[in-house]
Amino acid sequence: LNALGKSERSKFPLADWLDRHVQARHNLGLSGMGRELASTRPLLRHPSPASVDEVQRLVARSARVDPARVFLTHGATEGNAVALFTLARTIRTEKHRAPTVRILQPEYPPLGDAARFAGFKPASPSAIADLAVLSDPNNPTGRGRPSAELKPIGSSPRRMLVDETFREFTSRPSVAQEGCPGVWVTGTLTKVYGADEVRVGWIIVAPGEGEELGAALGLLTDGIAAASRAQAAALLRNRKFVLAEARRIFTVNRRALGLKEATATDLLAPVFFDRLPRGVDGTTFARAALRRGILVAPGSFFGIVDAVRLCLTRRSFPRDYAAYARFRRSFLGSSHRRTR
Numbered sequence: 001l002n003a004l005g006k007s008e009r010s011k012f013p014l015a016d017w018l019d020r021h022v023q024a025r026h027n028l029g030l031s032g033m034g035r036e037l038a039s040t041r042p043l044l045r046h047p048s049p050a051s052v053d054e055v056q057r058l059v060a061r062s063a064r065v066d067p068a069r070v071f072l073t074h075g076a077t078e079g080n081a082v083a084l085f086t087l088a089r090t091i092r093t094e095k096h097r098a099p100t101v102r103i104l105q106p107e108y109p110p111l112g113d114a115a116r117f118a119g120f121k122p123a124s125p126s127a128i129a130d131l132a133v134l135s136d137p138n139n140p141t142g143r144g145r146p147s148a149e150l151k152p153i154g155s156s157p158r159r160m161l162v163d164e165t166f167r168e169f170t171s172r173p174s175v176a177q178e179g180c181p182g183v184w185v186t187g188t189l190t191k192v193y194g195a196d197e198v199r200v201g202w203i204i205v206a207p208g209e210g211e212e213l214g215a216a217l218g219l220l221t222d223g224i225a226a227a228s229r230a231q232a233a234a235l236l237r238n239r240k241f242v243l244a245e246a247r248r249i250f251t252v253n254r255r256a257l258g259l260k261e262a263t264a265t266d267l268l269a270p271v272f273f274d275r276l277p278r279g280v281d282g283t284t285f286a287r288a289a290l291r292r293g294i295l296v297a298p299g300s301f302f303g304i305v306d307a308v309r310l311c312l313t314r315r316s317f318p319r320d321y322a323a324y325a326r327f328r329r330s331f332l333g334s335s336h337r338r339t340r
């Protein structure tokens with residue numbers, strides 16, 4: 001049993017930390033909109049039936065790609081997992097050796113863990129990796145990668161898996177739109193659409209590459225339930241309306257951070273990676289915050305020890321952040337200002 005008395009299985013360390021402390025008075029741990037969106041409630045109540053083709057077409061329209069490149073999954077976690085297994089197999093068959101991967105820190109931890117589980121080995125720093133895996137916008141920093149870095153050219157990795165879980169918090173276009181060879185993209189309805197329970201996500205393959213992936217999905221996963229397809233279609237048909245509400249909340253919360261305008265508009269996802277003064281351990285800091293009823297995620301989960309991640313998804317964020325800022329000042333003492 002977990003701390004809530006539910007017999008949920010353990011997930012991975014970051015998710016377990018957030019689940020265990022979900023009842024914190026000031027929850028700055030949740031990266032999805034969850035139930036904050038009033039616009040989704042009527043849409044999810046009595047949705048019209050939708051076929052797989054229709055949902056694929058709606059995803060394709062929002063990413064501006066050919067629907068033949070879109071494969072539905074039960075969320076981005078499954079999308080990343082099946083994409084990684086498929087890419088590992090393809091590269092192993094091509095190269096007759098273990099596939100190699102490059103993952104820069106900080107990064108959402110399951111991306112690297114799943115890649116290793118699928119058989120990828122970390123590429124040596126001087127070598128060209130077979131695959132780069134990254135979230136864009138990045139979780140936990142909320143920043144985007146320059147688009148030139150998102151194309152495998154010259155000495156960069158030959159293939160890329162770009163997790164665009166947070167893309168639609170702004171109008172940033174999908175990198176899939178460019179149709180670069182070797183670039184695969186994943187996405188989901190669980191964050192900006194707040195539709196955790198619908199459990200629908202997708203993989204968009206590079207042009208002409210879906211055959212192996214289709215076989216993998218057919219073998220390893222089940223189709224999307226009719227109820228989920230109908231709800232997914234309802235959300236995607238009313239995409240502009242839902243996104244407008246989520247983006248309004250995000251904009252208000254981003255303002256509450258009090259960052260300089262240019263830095264604030266660089267934040268493309270509702271996550272903020274607060275770099276602590278050097279030598280301050282983020283885990284010790286996060287545990288002390290919890291004792292004041294404030295939940296944040298230690299940076300060590302993302303590969304950086306002296307930082308914590310805050311999420312800007314709740315309507316209560318301005319209040320929660322004020323409590324966090326008070327705690328931060330008292331924990332660090334007046335000699336430590338935000339210097340980085």
Ligand SMILES: Cc1ncc(COP(=O)(O)O)c(C=O)c1O
Binds near residue numbers: 108135
């Ligand atoms: C970068 C990233 N990818 C994937 C996921 C999981 O997405 P889903 O709930 O659709 O499986 C998350 C959740 O926090 C995430 O931050």
